[in-house]
Amino acid sequence: xxxxxxxxxxxxxxGAFVVALIPRRRGWLADILANVxxxxxxxxxxxxxxxxxxxxxxxxxxxxxxxxxxxxDGLAALMLLTIAVIxxxxxxxxxxxxxxxxxKAKFYSLFLLMVAGMNGVVLAGDFFNLxxxxxxxxxxxxxxxxxxxxxxxxxxxxxxxTLGNLGALFVLLGVAFxxxxxxxLNMADFSVRSAGTLNTAGLVALALLMxxxxxxxxxxxxxxxxxxxxxxxxxxxxxxxxxxxIKATGVYAxxxxxNNVFPPMHVTQEVLLALGGASMVIGVFxxxxxWDLKRLLAYHSISQIGYVILGVALGTPLGILGGLFHLxxxxxxxxxxxxxxxxxxxxxxxxxxREMGGLRERMPVTAATTLxxxxxxxxxxPFNGFFSxxxxxxxxxxxGRHGYAVVAVIVSVMTIASFMKVQKYAFFGxxxxxxxxxxxxPGLMRLALVFLALLCLLMSALVLPSVRxxxxxxxxxxxxxxxxxxxxxxxx
Amino acid sequence: MPxxxxxxxFVIGLYAVATKRNLIxxxxxxxxxxxxxxxxxxxxxxxxxxxxxxxxxxxxGDAAEFARVAVDPLPQALVLTSIVISLGVTALMVAxxxxxxxxxxxxxxxxxRRLRG
Amino acid sequence: xxxxxxxxxAVRGADQPGLSIIVRTVTRWVKSFIFLFGIYIVxxxxxxxxxxxxxxVILSCTFxxxxxxxxxxxxxxxxxxxxxxxxxxVGALGFLAVATIGLFASGVFFVNWLAVPAAGVLQRLCxxxxxxxxxxxxAGTLPLYNLWIALKVATSxxxxxxxxxxxxxxxxxxxx
Numbered sequence: 073x074x075x076x077x078x079x080x081x082x083x084x085x086x087g088a089f090v091v092a093l094i095p096r097r098r099g100w101l102a103d104i105l106a107n108v109x110x111x112x113x114x115x116x117x118x119x120x121x122x123x124x125x126x127x128x129x130x131x132x133x134x135x136x137x138x139x140x141x142x143x144x145d146g147l148a149a150l151m152l153l154t155i156a157v158i159x160x161x162x163x164x165x166x167x168x169x170x171x172x173x174x175x176k177a178k179f180y181s182l183f184l185l186m187v188a189g190m191n192g193v194v195l196a197g198d199f200f201n202l203x204x205x206x207x208x209x210x211x212x213x214x215x216x217x218x219x220x221x222x223x224x225x226x227x228x229x230x231x232x233x234t235l236g237n238l239g240a241l242f243v244l245l246g247v248a249f250x251x252x253x254x255x256x257l258n259m260a261d262f263s264v265r266s267a268g269t270l271n272t273a274g275l276v277a278l279a280l281l282m283x284x285x286x287x288x289x290x291x292x293x294x295x296x297x298x299x300x301x302x303x304x305x306x307x308x309x310x311x312x313x314x315x316x317x318i319k320a321t322g323v324y325a326x327x328x329x330x331n332n333v334f335p336p337m338h339v340t341q342e343v344l345l346a347l348g349g350a351s352m353v354i355g356v357f358x359x360x361x362x363w364d365l366k367r368l369l370a371y372h373s374i375s376q377i378g379y380v381i382l383g384v385a386l387g388t389p390l391g392i393l394g395g396l397f398h399l400x401x402x403x404x405x406x407x408x409x410x411x412x413x414x415x416x417x418x419x420x421x422x423x424x425x426r427e428m429g430g431l432r433e434r435m436p437v438t439a440a441t442t443l444x445x446x447x448x449x450x451x452x453x454p455f456n457g458f459f460s461x462x463x464x465x466x467x468x469x470x471x472g473r474h475g476y477a478v479v480a481v482i483v484s485v486m487t488i489a490s491f492m493k494v495q496k497y498a499f500f501g502x503x504x505x506x507x508x509x510x511x512x513x514p515g516l517m518r519l520a521l522v523f524l525a526l527l528c529l530l531m532s533a534l535v536l537p538s539v540r541x542x543x544x545x546x547x548x549x550x551x552x553x554x555x556x557x558x559x560x561x562x563x564x
Numbered sequence: 565m566p567x568x569x570x571x572x573x574f575v576i577g578l579y580a581v582a583t584k585r586n587l588i589x590x591x592x593x594x595x596x597x598x599x600x601x602x603x604x605x606x607x608x609x610x611x612x613x614x615x616x617x618x619x620x621x622x623x624x625g626d627a628a629e630f631a632r633v634a635v636d637p638l639p640q641a642l643v644l645t646s647i648v649i650s651l652g653v654t655a656l657m658v659a660x661x662x663x664x665x666x667x668x669x670x671x672x673x674x675x676x677r678r679l680r681g
Numbered sequence: 682x683x684x685x686x687x688x689x690x691a692v693r694g695a696d697q698p699g700l701s702i703i704v705r706t707v708t709r710w711v712k713s714f715i716f717l718f719g720i721y722i723v724x725x726x727x728x729x730x731x732x733x734x735x736x737x738v739i740l741s742c743t744f745x746x747x748x749x750x751x752x753x754x755x756x757x758x759x760x761x762x763x764x765x766x767x768x769x770x771v772g773a774l775g776f777l778a779v780a781t782i783g784l785f786a787s788g789v790f791f792v793n794w795l796a797v798p799a800a801g802v803l804q805r806l807c808x809x810x811x812x813x814x815x816x817x818x819x820a821g822t823l824p825l826y827n828l829w830i831a832l833k834v835a836t837s838x839x840x841x842x843x844x845x846x847x848x849x850x851x852x853x854x855x856x857x
Contacts, residue, residue: 078790082781089773092766132783132791200642207649214656226667230660234581237594237653244601244646245574251639252567252608618730621815648734648834655841662845 076116077129077142080152080191081205083112088184094177103167106180110160113187117156121149121543128197128560137261141197143560146546150396151194151324153543154403157527158315159187165411165520166308168513169418173220173306182219186212186312190320197560198258199247206243206288206321210236213317217305228304235297239287246280249273259333263555266334278340281329289322291381292351295374299358302373303366303423307414310366314373315407319399323377327384332550332557336387344385349476351378352483360490365413365423368494369406372449375483376402382480383464384551386471392548394463397534400544401456404531405448408524412442415513415521416498420506425494430503434510437518439499441525446491448528451484456531463535566607573600587661587671591654598650602643609636698752708750716743723831727820733827737834744839753846762843765836772833779825795821 087109094102119125126149131140144152163183170176189209196202214236218229251257253273254265266274287294298318302310330340355375362368380402383395415438416431417423432439448455451462461484468477512518533539550557577600580593617637619630661671668675699705719739726732748756786794795803810818818824 074790075784078784082777082790086774086777089770089777092770129790132793133787200645204645204649207653211649211652211656214653218660226660226664230587230657230664233653233657233660234590234594237657238578238581240653241594241597241601245604247642248601248605248608251605251642257638257642616730619815644734655845659845 074129076120076125077127077144077195078131079116080113080195081142081188083109083116084184084188084191088181088188091177091184092181096175096177099171099176102177102180106163106184107160107167109184110156110163110187113152113191114156114160117149117153120144121153121546124149124542124546126546136197136258137256140201141258141260141560142195142201143197143260144195145557145560146548146550147324147327147396148194148550150400150543150547151320152191154400155187155190155194155316155320158312158403158407161407161411161520161524162308162312162315164523165311165414165517166306167516169307169414169517172418179216179219179306182212182216183309183312185209186216186317190316193321194324197260199250199262200257202259202325203240203243203247206325207240209317209321210240210288213309213313216309217301217313219306219309225304228300232297232301235287235294239284239294242280242284242287244284246277246284249277249280253277259328260558260560263333263335264558267555267558270334274334278329278334282326282340282343285322285326285329286347287322289318289326289377289381290351290374291322291347291377292354292374295351295355298374299367299370302370302410303364307410307417310414311407311410314370314410315403318373318377319380319403323380323399326381327551331552331554333555335555341385341387344381345473345476348378348381348383348385349479351375352382353378353479356483356486356490360486360493363425365416365425365428365494365498366410367423368425368490369409369413372409372487372490373402373406375487376406376449379461379464379480379483382476383460383467386464386467386473388467388471389548389552390463390470391467392551393540393544394460394467396544396547396551397463398457398460400534401448401460401528401531404524404527405445405455405457408441408445408521408528409449411517411521411524412438412445415517418513418517419510425497427506428498428504429507430499430501431507431510432499433503434507435512437512437521441521442499443495444525444528446495450488450491452488454532455528456534457528459532459535567604570600570604570607573597573603576600585673587664587673590673591657591661594657595650595654598646598654602646602650605639605643605646609639611635698754699750704750708746712743712746715746716740719743719831719835723827724817724824726827727823728815728817733830734834736827737831738838740831740835741838741842744835745842748842748846753843757843760836760839762840765840765843769833769836769840772829772831772836775829776826776833779822779829783822793821793823795825 087105091102091105094105126145128144129142130136131142134140163180166179166183170179173179186209189205189207189212192205193202193209196205214229214233217232218225247257250262253271254262256262256265270278283294290298302313305313326344330336330344334340352375355371355373355378359368359371359375362371376398380395380399383391383398386392386395413423415435416428419435420428420431422428444455448457451458453459461480465477465480468474468480513521534544574597577593577595577597580596581590584590584593611634614635615633617634617640665671719736719742721736722731722739723733723736726736744756744760747759780791783792783794784790786792814820
């Protein structure tokens with residue numbers, strides 16, 4: 073146990089620096105090394121989830137509140153599994169996609185650094201380590217978004233850098249307030265010390281942290297960077313950003329802070345419900361008018377994260393279950409959508425829907441997998457999106473929030489409409505004569521697409537009680553335990 | 565009172581980031597914000613009439629006296645880390661500013677703003 | 682005598698890149714001391730203020746001063762970019778190695794595996810080397826961390842400065 077928790081941070085970190093040593097000519101060595109690291113992470117994450125290995129690791133042997141601790145509970149295990157799966161799929165896809173860029177080793181180095189940062193955020197047991205790993209992941213992602221250095225990427229990178237750094241500074245200011253209020257940085261210790269009521273400074277700290285993490289999670293009104301950053305990044309990075317980055321650094325941290333560290337309060341619940349609802353609506357309305365495929369997908373990310381926040385902010389067990397289920401589902405189908413859009417761009421060179429047409433005949437695997445992902449995100453049975461959206465809407469009705477339930481249904485209908493448009497223009501319809509000679513994407517990219525499509529189908533099984541108990545229920549329990557998180561102060 | 569001044573400095577930096585049009589001024593706004601937060605962190609550890617939290621051989625014996633007089637060393641460690649992080653981000657921002665200047669010949673943000681919607 | 686017959690001695694290096702001859706001469710004398718001072722800050726980091734990061738910054742200042750005074754090519758001859766990148770990764774890997782050896786030695790990540798125990802081989806070795814508190818050889822693995830961090834920071838800052846200085850654009854927008 074003492075070695076398993078740091079393992080998730082050591083392996084990608086060491087991998088990143090070893091890969092950075094690989095010279096430009098031997099790009100294939102970087103491919104192998106990065107994928108070996110991803111597989112190693114996935115195996116460890118599966119073991120942790122299935123055998124329910126939860127616990128604490130006191131770094132350096134120093135016990136908290138003096139020392140730094142890394143906590144692995146149900147929610148962390150779920151996030152680690154999600155990160156590991158999407159990392160593996162993206163790195164498989166990147167083997168052939170990144171051939172068009174120079175010096176693959178540097179790409180993989182930054183990629184593994186980002187994964188190390190995300191794993192660290194998820195495992196952090198005290199605020200400052202959370203901030204440090206958040207910054208490691210963020211800085212790597214800023215560099216990765218601007219990897220190609222085309223003109224739109226420069227502006228997107230600068231905007232992303234600016235707003236991302238702003239979010240991180242708000243988080244740091246919140247951490248400073250937390251230290252000033254309580255004299256401790258350990259999350260479990262803080263939840264013990266503020267067990268009564270919070271004074272003004274504590275509430276200000278909570279507000280600052282929520283703004284900072286909300287900016288990282290692209291909650292409306294702090295979403296302005298996402299529609300520019302996600303399309304401009306190379307496709308595997310878009311998939312990682314939309315699939316796990318906004319969740320690990322934004323949603324996870326938000327959930328941890330509002331449920332486990334600060335006692336669950338009515339006002340935070342209302343604020344998160346409102347922000348979630350606004351995200352859902354604004355995301356889908358902005359998405360419908362888009363003709364750039366990746367920009368459309370980015371706006372849908374905003375909308376679906378709104379669903380997740382809505383589900384979890386409801387506070388009921390069913391709501392939290394639905395929210396977390398939608399979180400993992402979104403990782404699967406949104407990554408698949410981005411990888412499919414990248415496949416189209418790889419072969420045809422365009423992202424504009426108006427320029428595509430009838431690609432179903434020439435790129436059958438891409439068309440089929442993107443169709444599966446579109447059905448999943450629209451909430452069509454038997455794919456995973458249907459079950460998670462149903463759970464959220466049901467939970468909203470059960471909690472008496474009929475307005476939010478109606479909004480969720482309307483947004484779902486508009487999502488279906490938006491993706492029908494994508495399918496019609498990109499894949500169905502007459503074949504645009506420009507694409508008459510387009511071939512399907514190479515083997516490894518196809519493997520990644522098919523794997524995620526299978527996941528979209530198989531993850532519906534997460535609704536069954538036996539499967540649910542292994543993966544989702546520990547996470548739900550971790551959130552519902554609230555300030556019992558303080559038990560991690562003393563180990564196990 | 566000094567804490568409020570740190571927050572004023574933070575807001576000044578925020579104003580620079582939000583309203584200035586020159587990319588370099590935006591970077592400077594970020595530097596001001598980061599320095600404000602670091603200053604706040606350091607001041608949280610201050611104790612009136614305190615000493616630096618370094619244990620010399622001559623004063624090693626009396627741990628209680630040391631704990632009574634020394635300033636809190638934890639925020640100092642936090643600020644060191646934070647300075648390194650902000651160094652990395654500032655370097656990245658300046659590199660992007662240079663690339664933008666290479667491409668467009670200007671630092672004016674409204675000239676390079678083309679993404680809409 | 683007219684000017685044409687007076688041979689004026691050419692000022693050595695008048696047309697080289699970098700700064701003036703005063704800066705170049707002083708740099709030539711002083712750069713070793715700056716480097717030594719940086720190493721001092723790193724090595725005594727567990728006793729006095731300083732440590733890995735500050736010492737690394739001073740170490741990189743040596744090379745940056747070289748770059749400013751003599752131009753980029755001279756500094757790059759001392760430390761070429763690929764070698765700096767390699768040392769950068771080696772520094773990070775060394776740091777991780779020291780932290781992970783703690784994992785293998787005592788089962789806890791990042792633990793101080795060189796802390797002097799009560800008895801045993803390590804204790805006798807420490808007595809032999811003169812390991813005592815407040816001396817240079819003390820505080821277990823802390824000096825090791827300082828050394829690796831200093832290597833990484835020094836090379837990283839040098840790389841950042843070199844790559845930022847590679848851009849030369851004159852005011853008409855033409856690249857040099």
